[in-house]
Amino acid sequence: MSAESVRIRPAQPADLESVAAIYAHYVHESVATFDEVPPTAEDWRAKAYDLHARRLPFLVAEVDWAVAGFAYAAPWRPKPAYRHTAEDTIYLAPDHAGKGLGRALLGTLLPLCADAGIRRVLAVIADGGDENTSTRLHKSFGFVEAGRLTAVGYKHERWVDTVLYQLELQPRQPASGE
Numbered sequence: 001m002s003a004e005s006v007r008i009r010p011a012q013p014a015d016l017e018s019v020a021a022i023y024a025h026y027v028h029e030s031v032a033t034f035d036e037v038p039p040t041a042e043d044w045r046a047k048a049y050d051l052h053a054r055r056l057p058f059l060v061a062e063v064d065w066a067v068a069g070f071a072y073a074a075p076w077r078p079k080p081a082y083r084h085t086a087e088d089t090i091y092l093a094p095d096h097a098g099k100g101l102g103r104a105l106l107g108t109l110l111p112l113c114a115d116a117g118i119r120r121v122l123a124v125i126a127d128g129g130d131e132n133t134s135t136r137l138h139k140s141f142g143f144v145e146a147g148r149l150t151a152v153g154y155k156h157e158r159w160v161d162t163v164l165y166q167l168e169l170q171p172r173q174p175a176s177g178e
Contacts, residue, residue: 005063005064006061006062006063006068006100006101006104007061007062008059008060008061008062008104008105008108009059009060009062010057010058010059010060011048011058011059011060011070011072012060013045013048015060015067015070016041016044016045016048017041018060018066018067019041019044019060019067019070020038020039020040020041020043020044022067022069022070022091022092022093023035023038023039023044023091024038025093025094026091031126031128031153031155031156031158031160032091032126032134033126034126034153034155034160036155047072047074051072051073051074054075054116055116055117056072056073056074056075056086056113056116056118057071057072057073057108057109057112057113057116058070058071058072059071059072059105059108059109059112061092061096061101061104061105063096063101067093068092068093068096068101069090069091069092069093069096069101069102069105070090070091070105071088071089071090071091071102071105071106071108071109072088072089072109073086073087073088073089073109073112073113073116073118073121074086074087074089075087076122083117084117084118084119084120085118085119085120085121085122086113086116086118086120086121086122087121087122087123087124088106088109088110088113088121088122088123090102090105090106090109090134090137097133098133102133102134102137103137103140106137106138106141107141110141110167110169113169114169114170114171117171118169119168119169119171120166120167120168120169121143121166121167121169122146122164122165122166123138123143123164123165123166123167124162124163124164125138125162125163125164125165126153126160126161126162127148127160127161127162127163128160135163135165138165138167139165141167142167143165143166143167144165144166144167145163145164145165146164146165146166147163147164148161148162148163148164149161149162149163149164
C-alpha cells in the first residue's frame, strides 16, 4: 500500500456505516471487544457527536476512498476528576490489518489528544494469551503496562483478562506565531 493511497482524517457522518461494519466483525469474531451486540450506525453517530462535543478525536483511515479503520479517544470514566484521562480505541478492517494503518491512526490520535487537554491515554487490551498486535502497537508508542484485570470478561465460551496500558502525554507547545 503506497503512502499516497492512505489518508487519516476526522470521521464524518457518511463514514459511520463502515465504522459499524468494521466493529461488528470484532464483536462477532473476537474477544478484542467485550460487546456482544454490535452498535448500529446510529449508535456510532451518537458516539461521534459526544466525542466531538468533548473535543476528543475520532479518526478514520481511508484507503483508496474507502474507510479501512478507525480510532478515537473517549473519556476514561465519567467522574470530573478523570477529565484529563482518555481511553483509545483502534479497529481495522480485517483485510487491512498488518499494513501500518494502526500505527498511522495512533500516531495521529495521540497529538490530538494532547491538544484536547488529555494528559494520560489508557489502552485496555483483551489478553488472548499471546502478545497481540494491539499490545505491540501500544508498546511501540511508549505505553507501559499498568495492571491486569483477571477473568473480567466472558465471551465465546471463555474467561478473558484485560491488560491496562498507559502513556503520559506532554502538552504540545504552539508554534511561534500561533
